[in-house]
Amino acid sequence: MPNSIKFNDLEDNLIDHICCLIENYDGSDFEQIYDKVIKSFGENGILKIQQDTIILLTKKKEDIMKKAIYVVGFIATFMTTTGLLFQFLHWKGAAFILIMAVVLINFGFLPMFFYHRYKRSESV
Secondary structure (H helix, E strand, O other), X not given: OOXXXXXXXXXXXXXXXXXXXXXXXOOOOHHHHHHHHHHHOOOOHHHHHHHHHHXXXXXXXXXXXXXXXXXXXXXXXXXXHHHHHHHHOOOOOHHHHHHHHHHHHXXXXXXXXXXXXXXXXXXX
16 A cells, blocks of 8 residues: 555555455455556556545535535625615615625625635645
């Protein structure tokens, strides 16, 4: 097992999988069977499994971040237009709604948006 596996859970699962595959082989030469099992993963197979695992884990986080950005952006836009409507009609609460919309845009939407763009450009 290469020492380059970074995730303990993945390493434990791969060791278990390799042990199960070794048990299925008939023969008494452990080294030969072990080499066959490792080669059955393909060239750089174990490292490829680790890379695929990292991609899947980061993809899930990225999807959650995108959804959060859309929701916060929608709420901020809705609050802004509602505040402007209240302001045009001279209804009470217009200033409060607009202030809350600006706070949500500046401290919610924009930081998440730029953080997501930074992480996306970093991974490319």
